[in-house]
Structures are given as C-alpha cells and as structure tokens.
Amino acid sequence: DTGVSQNPRHKITKRGQNVTFRCDPISEHNRLYWYRQTLGQGPEFLTYFQNEAQLEKSRLLSDRFSAERPKGSFSTLEIQRTEQGDSAMYLCASRDSLYPEAFFGQGTRLTVV
C-alpha cells in the first residue's frame, strides 16, 4: 500500500467553475476525513466518513461543497460555483477506527482566479 493518494495535486480554475477532487485512502482504513488548510494554519475540518456513511459535516461547509464515498473506498469532494475564498489546500486523511493515528495524502492545492 502506498498510503493516502490525492488527485490532482494542483488545480487552477476560474471563479464560478465546478471542481472535483479525489482521495484514495489506505485500503483497510474505514474512516476518511476531508480538511481545508490555508497558509500557516492548522487544517480545518470539513467532513468525515465511516465506511460509506457521511457522519459529520462542518457548519462552515457551505452547500456548494459536497462529498461522497461510494462503497466506502475512495472519496470525492466537489465544490460548485467556486469562489476566490475557496483557494486553499484540501487534505484527505484516513485511519483505522482501532488505532488513533490518521494518515494524510499530499493534498490538492486549489487556486481560484
């Protein structure tokens, strides 16, 4: 297993366009998290899946954001009608519910112009 994989690594989009990011977690991990991070700050929680069920969404997550985890494997995060304020690093993490550690992908850097 090569760890958590995120694609694409970088995305530049025009304001108003939709974007979709993908996260492939470590295969045996049942928990998957999405975070957003701006420069020099700690990651900000967006949403959490246990297997295919989305169990929690941040109140900060507008309805332009949606995430899925079909079949409890990979996950996608879609942002509709992007705004400049959406520019950030989007991080995915996975963990096994039996252990405390979470493992992160390399992130997707989104720039909205």
Add this chain to the structure above:
Amino acid sequence: TQLLEQSPQFLSIQEGENLTVYCNSSSVFSSLQWYRQEPGEGPVLLVTVVTGGEVKKLKRLTFQFGDARKDSSLHITAAQPGDTGLYLCAGDPLKDTGNQFYFGTGTSLTVIP
C-alpha cells in the same frame, strides 16, 4: 474556539538552538499525535502519545504527554534547517463532541543556517 491551542504560533531560531512547542487544551484526550508539515505537502505523522506522563524520543525530538492528558509538548534539541516546517498536534477528545479529528492551531518553525 479552538480545542487545541499551540504556542508559539511562529518560531525563528538559529541552527543549533533548542526549542519547545506547546499544545494545550481544557479537554482530556485519549491520545495526541504530532505531525510535521512542509510547504505544499500533507502532514506527516511523527509520534503518538497515549499514556498520561508518557515521554517519547525520536532522535533529537522529545515528546511529552501531560499527566492529565490535556496537554503535550515537543522539544527539539540542536535544531537543524531540516526541522523547518509547520508542527501540528492533533487527537480525539475523550468526551468527543463529534467525529472530528481535532487539530491544533499550528507552530511554524524556521531554523536559520
């Protein structure tokens, strides 16, 4: 209000100096993890501390978990330029108010050669 507060937020030191980063909370945590993140990359797990009072060493890095499991510290001896990065503490509070994996506010360390 952040569940995990880190201090200092920024730290710039000369190579060879020692430093300590603090991670504090009013909540009890079942465990805490420390991560280091380099620009443009995802956080990389350094260590997990589980037992109150626990001390773990990773080469020049020493991690402590407070007796009450509400705080942790990271001490770096003889810092090197390769230690430069964003240091993050994270974990699950014992009385979980949700399903988040909480992150600290982050400490940005710069080690000057």
